[in-house]
Amino acid sequence: METQLKKATPADAAAINHLVNSAYRGDASRQGWTTEADLLDGTRIDEAAICDLIARPDTTVLTYWEEDSLLGCVELRASENKLYLGMLSVKPDTQGKGIGKKLLAAAEVYARSRNVPIIFMTVISVRDELIAWYVRHGYRLTGERKPFIMPDERWGIPKKQLEFVVLAKTME
Numbered sequence: 001m002e003t004q005l006k007k008a009t010p011a012d013a014a015a016i017n018h019l020v021n022s023a024y025r026g027d028a029s030r031q032g033w034t035t036e037a038d039l040l041d042g043t044r045i046d047e048a049a050i051c052d053l054i055a056r057p058d059t060t061v062l063t064y065w066e067e068d069s070l071l072g073c074v075e076l077r078a079s080e081n082k083l084y085l086g087m088l089s090v091k092p093d094t095q096g097k098g099i100g101k102k103l104l105a106a107a108e109v110y111a112r113s114r115n116v117p118i119i120f121m122t123v124i125s126v127r128d129e130l131i132a133w134y135v136r137h138g139y140r141l142t143g144e145r146k147p148f149i150m151p152d153e154r155w156g157i158p159k160k161q162l163e164f165v166v167l168a169k170t171m172e
Contacts, residue, residue, distance in 0.1 A: 005106050008061035008073065013050040015070040016061065020044050023089040025156070032092030033129060040156035045087070053087075061087075062106055064099055072099040076110055082118040082168075083111045104137055111171050118171065122146055122164035131165065139167040 008016060022028040024036045024044045036044070053059050053075060064072035071094050075087040085107050090099045111119050123131055125145065135141070148162035 004065045008054050008063050010051050013047045016050050016073050017047045019070050020089045032095035042156040072103050074103045083116045085119050085121045120168040125163050125165045134167050139169045142166045142168050
């Protein structure tokens with residue numbers, strides 16, 4: 001089985017949109033362990049927003065393919081002298097098979113190749129299992145918290161009060 005990590009192009013936007021929303025929202029997301037369906041209603045992202053991300057000069061969206069199937073993606077965005085890692089998504093019925101680990105490793109290679117010393121991310125604070133997964137992969141809670149602000153209801157309607165925690169990993 002041929003696998004491939006590659007930089008996303010606008011032609012990948014529809015597949016990325018389907019992947020990200022299926023990994024985080026709605027009933028399909030319940031097949032995996034990364035669901036936010038109990039925390040938020042609505043969608044996580046749409047095709048237009050993905051195209052905007054792909055077009056940003058400070059952002060790279062990496063995709064993970066097996067044959068012709070998109071199974072994972074991650075957003076990497078330069079932020080001062082750090083790299084923001086977001087939208088790490090794995091197709092729900094393939095979670096637990098190492099694809100997320102491969103995407104994290106690719107993000108770290110990407111950071112090192114650009115001499116970026118720190119990767120950071122925000123995770124919804126009540127996502128204990130997800131936070132623990134990142135900690136097992138060398139990320140640490142920084143102690144910083146950020147408000148969960150959803151400026152556009154297209155990206156989800158919180159079912160309860162939420163906030164983010166910040167995790168970071170220093171590249172060596």
